[in-house]
Amino acid sequence: MALVIQEVTKRYQNFVAVDNLSFTIEKGEIFGLIGQNGAGKTTTFRMILDLQETTAGTISWNGESIHAIDRDLLGYLPEERGIFPTMTVEDQLYFFGELRGRKKKELKEDVNYWIERFELEEKRKAKAETLSKGNQQKVQLIASFIHKPEFLILDEPFSGLDPVNKDLLKEAILFLKENGTTILFSSHQMENVEELCDHLCLLKRGVSLFSGSLLDLKKQYGKTKLTVRTDMAIEELTALPGVKDVTIGKEQYTLTLEDESYAKGIFDIVSKGDYIEKFSLDYLSLDEIFKDKVGGGNV
Amino acid sequence: MSKFWILVKQLYKQKIKAKSFIFSILLYLVVISCVMFWSDIKEALFSEEPLKVAVLNDTDADFKALFTSSADVEFSFPKENESKVEKKVKDGDLDAAIFIQDKAGSLVAEIATFNPLKFNDQQSLSSSIQYAGKLYEVQQLNLTAEQADKILQSETMITTKNLNKEAAGGKSEDEKSAGIGASMIVGFIIYGFVMSFLSMITTDVASEKGSRVLEVLLASIKPVTHFLAKLTGTFLLAVTQIVILFAVQSLLFILVDGGEKWDTVIEVINSLSAGYVAYVLAFLILTILLFLIMGALLGSLVSKVEESGQAMMPAMMVGVGGFYVLLSGMYSPDTILVKVCSYIPFTSGMVMPLRIGATDIAASEPMISLGILIVTVVLLFMLSLSFYKRSVLTYSTGGIIQKIKTVLKVTT
Structure with a gap:
């Protein structure tokens, strides 16, 4: 088991964002975290990323506490898109790659590969702020895994993408999975979850309603x-x-x-x-x- | 390269190429050059005709030696009568005419003009006439030339002697006014740097937070590293700007006018004590650091970059306050206000150099003030560090106080 979340709670002064949440993700699988806005998905991601402390419970990666692991193992695409507005597409990718421990020389091949795969060749030298929203999102997505993380967290990766780009993204996610990346993603577009996920967790106001395989969930209803x-x-x-x-x-x-x-x-x-x-x-x-x-x- | 230096490099590279950075260096150069080369500029741009003044002297005394022409005023001593001269004034051939007469043994003068004189010209004519009046009175006493000269040239020698051995050796008036001059420049530089780099760091942190890049960054680096990288990067930019500014400005002084201005600069630097320079540097560096820390902290509070102006307002106000105290100290550097502000960490950087340069203060005073500043920088740094971790991922609306409350509420 790669990621284990065990009885994790996040409590603020006057409300509970995540309540006694437990689930596990196997190595190399795609796991979906689904829930409405405010269900606690982003808070869960932030706790996994060690951006926020847990109030109770433990989170571990390959048996090691999440606080102790090398942060470069992780990749993260936040829900709200964020890239440096005045940096060029290419520089942006090199910057995030280098920041996460890869050398510029090693990165070159991957940067070129992904720029081509996501049809951004013409925008290579363009400043990020001049790109369309969809293209910005593609750049940010590449930035989130350009350093080849073992574990990739994607918060609402499909929102705002047109059908063609959605397919590009789905293919990319499956490609990463084939290369051994464990992927956790959230979405409220269920058809994407259904197509991609092996396992999932259903969240409602911080409480897990179901956690397990998609088929098991369906079988529950028959x-x-x-x-x-x-x-x-x-x-x-x-x-x-x-x-x-x-x-x-x-x-x-x-x-x-x-x-x-x-x-x-x-x-x-x-x-x-x-x-x-x-x-x-x-x-x-x-x-x-x-x-x-x-x-x-x-x- | 460590993550810290990758971040510093990214910030440095991005900002040093920014138009605003280059523009601000140019602006400083223009301002300083304008001040230094003012006389040349004035000559080149506003080469005014000298003021034409006719002096009609009805007395027996000879005042020609007193009314000597200069670049500003050209005196003439026509033999024509009053009405003719007045007509010339009216026609614009003359700017003014001075009619000097004897009245019961004293001198009386009348300045006739058609267009009112400028304040400066009026003052300089008046003082010449006053002096002529004194000379006239003395001449009436039938003194010998030496006696007359002695009276007119007499000047009392004043020296100061401080009986308090602990106080620094009393400064002469000349030293004090040189100190005020130097401190004004120092204060202006500190103010300018503090304001521009405060705004740079606040906007930078705010824009990263607003564009949510920060969330991605913080997934791979600790907030502490980010905070330190921002401080270091911006500080290095400030140092770069200072170095470029001084290098280019020095070069300008050396090359223009055959190095005449450079000699003036060297002269001023030589007249400053080593202690003064050391204090100024210490205050400059620490004050910039203090404001950078505040800037980063305030920037971390906002939700979008548009709010950064509002967020840095408190720090700006304090900075502007310090600058105004410095300006008020130009005329009287010994007031209570100046004294108090020379100890307050946010204003001491601007005000204390003035006190060191322009007043007689005990050696312990700047040291205490510097000590307070260092302690404040350290405390604020520690406080900011712990707060920054919590504020960079908290998005809220409302004023600064409201934002601080929200941060405390959602992170404890």
Whole structure:
């Protein structure tokens, strides 16, 4: 186990930002920390980075206290974007690389590689403040891992990126993972978490609601989302056994079941033994689970 | 290279290329050169015609020797009558006419002008006339030339003798006014440097905090390292500026006018005591440090760079206050206000050199003041260090006091 967070609490004078939080991240995996604004994600990151003290609990990396490790093992992309406005893209990357213990000569190859990969070649000598927001974010992202950290923390890396750049970023994250980097990231865009994460932790006002593998979380809810295309009226569907709720979508209904065992019975009724265009039983999406967990039941 | 030096190098490289840094050096050079070369500049730009003054003397005495023409005033002694001379004044051929007459054994004079005279010209004419009046009176006494001369040239010799052995040897009036002059320059330099580098460090810390770069930096370095790197980098910039300034200015003095101004500078430096120079340097360095520490601390409090002006206001006010006390001390360097401010750490750097140079003070006084300054720098440094760790990642709104409260609230 690479990162172990054990019963960590962060308490301020009159409120608790993180309450008795525990989770572990395996080496080389991508771990998602999800929660609404103010859930305690950034505070957790800051405690891991030793930017803030924990009130109670321990955080360790490879069995060593986080206070004692070499800080250059870590890479960090904060939620609020921060780069030196008047420094050029290239200088910026060299500066952060050198600051984190790498020699300029060693950095050259990586700087060139990432500038090209993120399509920043033309902006190499441009001052950071003249770049578009998306490009600034790409520069900062490269800066956060240019020193090849073992452990990379990305706070909301996807916010503000267009779909093309989002894909670039996803590919980069997977590339880093393949090269052995352990990655912890937060997001409130669940589709990104679902695509990338092996494990995750759900936070609500500093309290962990779930911590473990994505599949385990989904299994907790079971396959209760049923999408059907049928001529039946909504009233008829609602009256079916085991149906908790029905919503109308585009040429289809989405049924929420009490549990997946009702599905077969419903199939028989809806299809009437005939051909049916659509009948699909799925796990809830992470988005729906998140809303259920955090919102307290309103899926 | 350690992280500390990487940060120092980055700050130094970035700021030394900044337009504001180069511009401020140029500005200083222009100001100092203007002061030093004022007479040449005045001659080149404002070559005024000398004031034309006619003197009509109705008495038997001869005053021609008293009214000698100079670059500023050109005297003439026409034989024409009063109305003709007055007409010339009205026509603008003359700027003024002085009519001197005898009235019951004393001299009376009338200055006729068409356009009012400038204050300075008026004063210099008046004093010439006054002197003529005295000479006239003396001549009426039928004294010998030597006797008359003795009366007019008499000047009482004044020396000072301080009976307090602990006090520094009394300074003569000349020494004191030289001290005031030198201290004004020193005070101005300290004030200028303190203000510009205070603003530089506050803005720098504030912009890093505002642009959130600080959060990235602090993930890999300790706040202490960051704080020290900011202080060192800015301090090195200040030293660089001082060195460039002195080098270029000296070169200018040596090259222009065949080194005439350079000789003046050497003369002034020679007249200053080694102790004075040592104190000035110590006060200069410590005062800059003190304000840099304050600047970094204040910069760490703001949430965005736009607020840095508001944040450095308290330090600015103190600096400006010190400078005004220094100005007030120009005419009377012995007031209670000057004395008190020469001990207050934030103003002592500007005020104490004045007292050392221009008044007779005991040797222990500047030492005590310097001691207070050193202790304050150390204390403020320690306090800032512990506070900086907590304030650099706390973002809040409101005034400075409110920000300090928030920092204390969310970090304890």
